[in-house]
Amino acid sequence: MSFRFHLHHTDLETGARRGTFETPHGPVETPGFMPVGTQGTVKGLTIDQVASTGADMILGNTYHLGLRPGHLTVRALGGLHAMCGWDGPILTDSGGFQVFSLKGINKITEQSVVFRSHIDGAIIDLTPEHSIEIQESLGSDVAMVLDHVVALPAEKSEVQLAMERSIRWAKRCLEYASRGDQAKFAIVQGGLDVELRQQCARDLAAMDFQGYAVGGLSVGEAPEEMYRITQATTPELPSDKPRYLMGVGRPIDLLESLARGIDLFDCVMPTRNGRNGLAFTDAGPVKIRNAKHKTDTASLDPTCSCLACTRHSRGYLRHLFIAGEMLGPILLSLHNLTYYQRVMQGAREAIKANTLSQYIATKKSQWGIQ
Template sequence: MTHFHFSLRHHDAGTAARRGEFSTPHGTVQTPGFMPVGTQGTVKGVTIDQVAASGAEMILGNTYHLALRPGHQTVRRLGGLHGMTGWKGPILTDSGGFQVFSLEAIREINEEAATFRSHIDGAIIRLTPEHSIEIQESLGSDVAMVLDHVVALPAERHEVIDAMERSIRWARRCLDAATREDQARFAIVQGGLDVELRQQCASELSSMDFEGFAIGGLSVGEPPPEMYRITEATCPYLPAEKPRYLMGVGTPVDLLESVARGVDLFDCVMPTRNGRNAMAFTDQGKIKIRNAVHREDIRPLEASCPCLACRHSRGYLRHLFVAKEMLGPILLSIHNLTYYQRLMAGVREAIEQDLLGEFIASKKAGWASSPSSS
């Protein structure tokens, strides 16, 4: 597929980290990279121009939510996600598999499809691998994820095996159903917290003609060291010449630990969700801006940050939240999105200089220095 190309520019000397570029029809993404989550065609609380100003190069949309509202055919008639939202860069769409997982109480999964009730109006929806691809082709994303079967962790081994094997079969069905030459397909590795199953799944999927590979079914409640262990064991079984995407991750430290293990792409709602809840990420740790200690603080969140929020004092930002002004969540969301992009830019530079280990140690030291009163 000539529309997509992943090139590796450098390997960090001390870790498994990779510095690369992922080229798509809507532009090139520098990796390792972080994708802000625009579940329903919007990164919550900020304009698409503000997302771009944060440094983001690629965003994520969700098949399940957009298929329900406004409907994938409506999105298609509005010019696809790019035309509807005005985002000019690459877009990745999740398949809906994680949302099906989260609707456990109102869904049923068999070999043919996942059947569940809409969280909006209770209507019965039947999502097959083929329909998931059809929806994503209507959405017009640059990358379409395959439909997979996610299970809650911990789980019985036979349940994990069943979901993993079904995910492999569904991946093949997604690949066979695809028709767009300008849309890449990424497979998703499942297998719970079992290294042997993860490696088996990665090997089987790698034999198929996907443009990229994701590690799914993590960041669902397991301890971070378990996520790191599975990521480290899985990455070597994925093709070195294709991008690797760790889905739904995560905190700043999760990103650094996973980059060091060979991951190229990430997404997470945390920057905007935490921003809406008055928490800012900084190199000195998390700042809970509602705390009274910030009432008359004239400092910005971070002096070196170029975002809109950091043109104001902590005291003013606290006032906005206490007064329940909508500008407060907007500004902290912008700051957190910018922080994640600045962090990933630093990661890329550190890899190029073979200094990722030192970079990670420095960041961890700064985060650990955060006073409890912040």
Template sequence: MSQFHFDLQHRDAATGARRGVFVTPHGPVQTPGFMPVGTQGTVKGVTIDQVAATGAHMILGNTYHLALRPGHETVRRLGGLHAMCGWEGPILTDSGGFQVFSLGEINKVTEHAATFRSHIDGRIVELTPEHSIEIQEALGSDVAMVLDHVIALPADPGAVTDAMERSIRWAKRCLEYANSDRQAKFAIVQGGLDETLRAQCARELTSMDFDGYAVGGLSVGEEPSEMYRVTAATTEHLPADHPRYLMGVGRPIDLLENVARGIDLFDCVMPTRNGRNSIAFTDAGPVKLRNAVHREDRRPVEQGCPCIACRHSRGYIRHLFNAGEMLGPILLSIHNLTYYQRLMAETRSAIEADRFEEFRREKIAGWDSAKTPGKAT
């Protein structure tokens, strides 16, 4: 019997939003849920206990980065990714496909493999679908993503079709090579912005025995409306009894809009990256703590937020950034991670109460209020 299963508990009455639980050997993941990104075995600037305190159920690591440094065999000898970083909950590892596309100085893709130059020491590395799974099994993650062929958009329709079809073939190779019954395998639906290709890819992947399905190749510069359109067109072809993961997304509004279209899991570097750059997420929109208006502001970043950053004043946190103190980025990273987890918890409650659409409108109205001309943030 599989150690993984997805319990779909409730569907929102007015939208495609779903409330569920994804069960793994390292514990349950409440969905809709957001995974903090711990690319290199750490959520940047935040201890693993602090990540847990934000309310996160599952974190993400990356095959590309961990294979290059410290090396997947080193991670294995350290007890696996869970033991190495001290995280007791579930971990999902990305396959490395996106990083090959975005970071490699050279990037050659053949039917056999993706070949790239390491951004660390310049050596040539070959990543096959089989090797991607081998690395992820050494890391010991709960969920392994298949290796997919990611291309920049917009692209020639022929190139999009070619990458989509190769992603299907690579997914099959990953599935056939996988050897761990303690690791779920998630396929990735590709197809650019073409709804027909997305539907074709989804149909072919769902004919295989995967534990979950991801929507990949979005949030790469397309308009949000295009992302929402493609997500909706993809999820309608995915099985209801499996988790659905939208990769690399994103802004709070993107989370809610895609929950409405049937997505269960998200990840993004945005909470910590914005935190390191003095931007805090709140229900009234983003707050730029470096702004002079906060110099003597005694209010917390967000009233009612339980995070440790909100025990301090905006004026103090602004001072930390201006003084170059590392505590400023740490505090705002924790605040933003907490905000995302609060948003997901509220989303789950709204779905259970069949009031998700009302909840979504309320949140968007609050975020839009920050755009009022002359409002100081």
């Protein structure tokens, strides 16, 4: 099956896009948010619970799955879809983020990134070709190219070297790939330098990728800088291909970025915060461990249809966290992912009605953001 991106509508004021990305495992409505299932599981939730949040697509990680259980084991189990029981689309990251996050245990050369496994110290030589080989064994619908991510801020010379290497690695990934049922997405790098970002976007757009990501952001820079770079980058990307902002972020970051032409997002924030007792709601973040919730019989979020909100009180949810019961993190993770999907659904409806600016203003007011 070929991959198709249908652009249904563009918001007249902001340029935000409403579309559908068709994959072999079904459509992905955009703008959309992908829950992160790094090791073949969205932490703390069953696959049916993930589906109940309204998610179309989930994300897995090449580096981690390549280590455990190993890509050949995943392939022997029928691929990532069969192994984890998810019958919708899956996107796999390439291992490029681990170039940044595990920089203490890797060495970068033009040929590859050499990691010393954080599990047993074994040497892993991750070339662009091997990254694609792993992802083809995983059988994801979308495979990301291997890229070189640097921490920000950084010297322009360092950022430029990483950006140029990312372009060369993207070409190698594209040339090595053999699965026609797996889309390849390129990743734009260039740090906080507009000129480098636009050059990278143009060079990658000249290659035959089915989608394009903006990477290397949300790695220490201020949100305003992320918005500035996104605003400058998206016009250089093909309008008929999906655009994915990697690893972002807070609900407001999603809205500000989709208003700048982004279609897809992923982030660990909803589940990580859920596990640590913070819930996202229309009234702003709720820290459920706070003593004021001890005898609160109210719902966490009366407008939410998730299990945490329809069956349980704030007082009960607080009790679960104070008692160290695993159900607490499960319920708040479920709620936060449901909330993110509700925010995206509202954005899709607002784009269709050309009212995205009003929608964002309303959300910012609810969340107490100036």
